[in-house]
Amino acid sequence: NAGVMQNPRHLVRRRGQEARLRCSPMKGHSHVYWYRQLPEEGLKFMVYLQKENIIDESGMPKERFSAEFPKEGPSILRIQQVVRGDSAAYFCASSPGEQVQFFGPGTRLTVL
Amino acid sequence: EDKVVQSPLSLVVHEGDTVTLNCSYEVTNFRSLLWYKQEKKAPTFLFMLTSSGIEKKSGRLSSILDKKELFSILNITATQTGDSAVYLCAARSNSNYQLIWGAGTKLIIKP
Numbered sequence: 001n002a003g004v005m006q007n008p009r010h011l012v013r014r015r016g017q018e019a020r021l022r023c024s025p026m027k028g029h030s031h032v033y034w035y036r037q038l039p040e041e042g043l044k045f046m047v048y049l050q051k052e053n054i055i056d057e058s059g060m061p062k063e064r065f066s067a068e069f070p071k072e073g074p075s076i077l078r079i080q081q082v083v084r085g086d087s088a089a090y091f092c093a094s095s096p097g098e099q100v101q102f103f104g105p106g107t108r109l110t111v112l
Numbered sequence: 113e114d115k116v117v118q119s120p121l122s123l124v125v126h127e128g129d130t131v132t133l134n135c136s137y138e139v140t141n142f143r144s145l146l147w148y149k150q151e152k153k154a155p156t157f158l159f160m161l162t163s164s165g166i167e168k169k170s171g172r173l174s175s176i177l178d179k180k181e182l183f184s185i186l187n188i189t190a191t192q193t194g195d196s197a198v199y200l201c202a203a204r205s206n207s208n209y210q211l212i213w214g215a216g217t218k219l220i221i222k223p
Binding site for chain 2: 106
C-alpha cells in the first residue's frame with residue numbers, strides 16, 4: 001500500500017507565476033489536509049477536503065490560494081501569482097476518517 | 113482559543129541518555145492527542161492517545177496522557193543518534209477535525 005504521494009518534490013517559480021502542488025492520498029483515504037511549514041516553524045493548517053468538497057479552508061489565505069479534491073485524480077493546491085513569502089514546504093496528509101493523519105513527503109516551493 | 117504548547121523547544125543530550133518531552137494542551141472538547149517525529153522530511157506518526165493513564169509503547173519510545181492535568185509526555189530511553197528529530201505533538205477536539213499543532217521539540221543526540 002503506497003503512502004501519500006506528493007509531486008513535485010521541489011518546485012521553483014518566479015514571482016507572479018502559478019504553482020500547482022499535487023497530492024495523492026493513501027488508498028482508501030477520502031480525507032485530505034494541506035499544511036504549510038516555514039523553516040524552523042511548526043505546521044500550519046491550510047485546508048481540509050473530502051472528495052469534491054472543501055470542508056474547512058479557514059487556514060488558507062483568501063486570495064491567490066485555492067484547493068480542490070476532484071472525484072477522480074489527486075488533490076491540487078494552487079497558488080496564483082506567487083510571491084517570495086510563499087516559499088515554504090507544503091505537506092499533504094490523508095486519513096481514512098477523522099483519525100490519524102499520514103503525511104506525504106512534501107513539496108518544497110522556492111519563489112525567486 | 114485552542115492551543116498546544118511543547119517544551120522544551122530544543123534539547124541536546126548524549127547517546128544513551130533518557131529524555132522526556134512535554135506537551136500541554138488547552139482544547140475544547142478534547143478527543144485525542146497525537147505524537148509525530150519529523151526528520152528532514154514529512155512527519156511520521158508515533159502514537160495516538162485518547163485515554164488517561166494508559167501508556168503506549170513502541171520499542172524505546174513510550175507516551176502517556178493525563179487528561180486531568182491536560183498534558184502528555186513522550187519518553188525516549190537509551191537514545192541513539194537516529195532519534196535526532198523534531199517531535200511534534202497535536203491535539204484534536206470532538207467539535208473540530210483540525211489538529212492543533214505544537215511548535216515541536218528539536219531533539220539532538222550527540223554521539
